[in-house]
Amino acid sequence: MKKPMNLQLFAEVLMRAQDSISGATAKCFVTIGADRYNFMNAISLDASFEKSKEEVPILGRISKGNKAVGGKGSGSMEVHYNTSIMRKLMIHYMNTGEDFYFDAQVTNEDPTSAAGRQTVILQDCNLDSSIITQFDADATYLTETLDFTFEKVTMPEEFTILAGML
Numbered sequence: 001m002k003k004p005m006n007l008q009l010f011a012e013v014l015m016r017a018q019d020s021i022s023g024a025t026a027k028c029f030v031t032i033g034a035d036r037y038n039f040m041n042a043i044s045l046d047a048s049f050e051k052s053k054e055e056v057p058i059l060g061r062i063s064k065g066n067k068a069v070g071g072k073g074s075g076s077m078e079v080h081y082n083t084s085i086m087r088k089l090m091i092h093y094m095n096t097g098e099d100f101y102f103d104a105q106v107t108n109e110d111p112t113s114a115a116g117r118q119t120v121i122l123q124d125c126n127l128d129s130s131i132i133t134q135f136d137a138d139a140t141y142l143t144e145t146l147d148f149t150f151e152k153v154t155m156p157e158e159f160t161i162l163a164g165m166l
Contacts, residue, residue: 013164022110028077032089032102041082043143045106047075047122047150073150075122077104081134081142090130101126104150107157116160124151 028039051071055064089100101124109117128147136142 015162015164016114018112019114019162020110021108021113021115025108025110027107027109029105030085030102031105032085032100037085039077039079039104041080043078043080045075045077045104047073047104047106047120049073049153073122073153075104075125075148075150077146077148078143079146081131081144086127086130086146087132090127091132099126108159114160114162117157118159119155119157121154121156122150123153125149 023044028042028045030037030039049071050073051068053066054069056067058065093099104122104125105119106122107117107119125148128149130146131144134142134144
């Protein structure tokens with residue numbers, strides 16, 4: 001006779017809505033040299049690391065394997081067009097050839113979420129481009145997008161694993 005299944009093993013465990021992280025509660029700080037700026041004018045930031053892979057032929061298989069051989073960090077930040085910090089540095093680069101690097105620290109913390117707080121620091125960021133000037137007579141407000149690359153990442157604080165995930 002077949003043994004009955006333990007249905008509790010298949011009990012549905014769902015994330016609580018309050019454990020989602022509000023995007024508006026983040027904080028962003030940018031450090032350039034000895035100066036640290038509260039980038040409260042930021043609207044959004046996305047940063048990712050893309051691995052570079054090579055195909056590897058494997059004897060006895062018709063399909064090839066894939067091996068990571070490096071990667072590249074890149075990101076994009078949309079900000080209100082109300083500070084000259086990055087523009088001034090880009091103009092300095094244009095006039096002198098002296099490039100600049102910065103660190104961006106992003107902290108996500110929503111007080112209603114059991115996930116707690118996560119802080120990620122993108123190190124040695126380098127801008128790809130910067131708007132030098134703009135206007136739009138039809139715009140409610142002006143924004144600009146700052147695309148960048150980064151070399152290193154640290155995560156000094158990480159989210160708590162939510163109940164039911166383990």
